[in-house]
Amino acid sequence: MKPYIVLDNLVGDTWAAHEFLAHATAQGKNRGAWDVTLCAYFGEARRICDVDVLLDLADDLGMDRETTGQVFPDGRFRQRVREEAQVGRRPVATGAPFIVFARRYAVPGAQDSDTLLDVLRKVLDETHPSVTTLDADGESCGPDGCVTPLRPCGRVRWLNRVL
Missing domain, CATH: 1.10.40 (Ribonucleotide Reductase Protein R1; domain 1)
Incomplete structure (x- = not known):
């Protein structure tokens, strides 16, 4: 540009x-x-x-x-434009640019890239929680507990277990 x-x-x-x-x-x-x-x-x-x-x-x-x-x-x-404008007014948007992320975080005015990146990371962390693998056997945990593979008779079955 x-x-x-x-x-x-x-x-x-x-x-x-x-x-x-x-x-x-x-x-x-x-x-x-x-x-x-x-x-x-x-x-x-x-x-x-x-x-x-x-x-x-x-x-x-x-x-x-x-x-x-x-x-x-x-x-x-x-109607769609009207609704989007109302979303912007809720957190009191008074200027441009005004960016709303995930209908929860408002970023008013021109911001540096580090600030926008911090907001994007926070939104991503909240909307897409990560799953961490605990060990080589495949146990993993997420926000709803842990999933542990059981191997009866050589087949894999999953059991939800909260630690």
């Missing part, structure tokens, strides 16, 4: 941009849509509140322009 262009940006209501992003996400193009939208705004000082600009971004992503154009008048993503 080019250096940020901030002083030349034309600001406006970004509701349509959020509807565009929701539509792109439904098309499996979330990451690409965010990339082209942020690049258009911060890198090229394009007006992302303008539907024609958003349709050009849809073209850049290989999305159908006509289908994307119908998203705005028919409001099919309006």
